[in-house]
Amino acid sequence: MKPFLLVLSSPSGGGKTTIARRLLQGREDLGYSVSATTRPIRPGEKDGVDYHFLTRDEFRRRVEVGEFIEWATYNGEWYGTLREEVDRLFAEGRIVILDIEVNGARQVRTSAPDSVHVFVLPPSAAVLVERLGRRATETPAKRRERVQLAAAELAAVTEYDYVIINDDLIAAVSNVAAIIEAEGRRVSRQRRLIGGIERLRQEVIEEAARIAGG
Ligand code: 5GP
Numbered sequence: 095m096k097p098f099l100l101v102l103s104s105p106s107g108g109g110k111t112t113i114a115r116r117l118l119q120g121r122e123d124l125g126y127s128v129s130a131t132t133r134p135i136r137p138g139e140k141d142g143v144d145y146h147f148l149t150r151d152e153f154r155r156r157v158e159v160g161e162f163i164e165w166a167t168y169n170g171e172w173y174g175t176l177r178e179e180v181d182r183l184f185a186e187g188r189i190v191i192l193d194i195e196v197n198g199a200r201q202v203r204t205s206a207p208d209s210v211h212v213f214v215l216p217p218s219a220a221v222l223v224e225r226l227g228r229r230a231t232e233t234p235a236k237r238r239e240r241v242q243l244a245a246a247e248l249a250a251v252t253e254y255d256y257v258i259i260n261d262d263l264i265a266a267v268s269n270v271a272a273i274i275e276a277e278g279r280r281v282s283r284q285r286r287l288i289g290g291i292e293r294l295r296q297e298v299i300e301e302a303a304r305i306a307g308g
Contacts (some may be wrong), residue, residue, distance in 0.1 A: 096283045097184050099206050100274060101192045101199045104214035105244030106169075107225035109260040113214060114193050116267045124274075125183035126191050130156065133171035146176070164194070164201035169239055173198065189274060196250040203253070210277050212270060213254040217261035 104110040118124050130146040132153050141147050148156070153172050157165060165174030175192055183190045192202065202209050216222040222244055226237050251257055256273050260266040277283070 095278050096285055097187055097189050098277065098283065099180070099190050099192055099202060099209035100270075100277075101194060101202055101209055101211045102214060102270070103194060103196055103199050103211070103247070103250075103254070104260070105216065105222060105247045106240045107222045107244065108214045108216045109225065109263070109266070110214045111193050112263065113260065113266050113270060114191050116263065117270055118191070123188055124191060125186065125188035126193070127175055127179045127183065129173055129175055129179075129192075129194065130162075131171060131173045133169075133173075163205060164198040166195060166197035166201075168195050168197075169236065169243060175202075189278070196247050196253070199250075200253070208282070210256070210273065211254040212256045212258065212273060213251045214266065215248075215251070215257060215259045217259055221261075 102110045102114055114126060118126055128142065128144070128146060130148050130153060132148055132150050133145075135141065135145075135147050139145065150172070153165075153174070156162065156176075157174070161177055162174040163177050163180060165172060167173075173195065175194060175198065180190050180192075192198075194202070199211055203211060216225070223241055226232075226240055226244075232240075258266055258269045281287075
């Protein structure tokens with residue numbers, strides 16, 4: 095199967111990162127593209143695992159030399175998907191998961207029309223705000239900005255191919271897995287099968303001739 099990009103977007107606090115991490119457990123056919131960002135590292139995060147944490151100068155330099163397949167600003171910080179990261183995972187034959195916001199997703203839709211875009215909705219405004227509130231590392235002003243941004247991001251849901259509601263993590267993960275399963279079976283992604291299908295067709299023709307002759 096021809097591997098593809100699976101874009102997961104949701105308002106901050108929507109739970110897409112948790113879904114992506116859970117989905118990846120024990121699946122060799124999937125890979126997570128570790129983004130670059132200029133935002134400060136949070137407690138518990140690891141450089142190179144959660145993000146590649148870059149200075150603004152370094153991020154700008156990489157933009158200038160074309161190292162990103164998409165990048166966007168979010169809440170005053172820069173975030174981007176590294177071409178190298180995606181190419182490496184594709185070379186390993188994996189479907190690549192991008193956990194990115196809506197402006198970056200638009201760029202991916204344009205440059206990779208066969209990418210699959212999934213929007214993850216929080217079950218309610220109260221849950222979204224509560225999840226954001228758990229990030230004690232952020233100032234109330236930053237949190238308020240994220241909630242305001244969430245309202246703007248929700249308006250983009252109609253641009254996506256699929257929408258799921260994250261009210262139950264296990265159900266949400268299995269919904270995304272089902273989307274991956276179905277998308278992987280698109281004829282356009284099954285180039286290797288085409289030869290096999292032609293062989294099958296010839297056999298059926300021979301079989302038809304045999305029945306007619308017998
Ligand atoms: P956070 O700071 O909470 O980790 O991420 C803030 C937002 O940036 C989230 O919506 C997240 O999906 C998005 N984001 C993370 N990496 C990228 C990226 O590489 N590109 C874009 N466009 N957005 C990203």
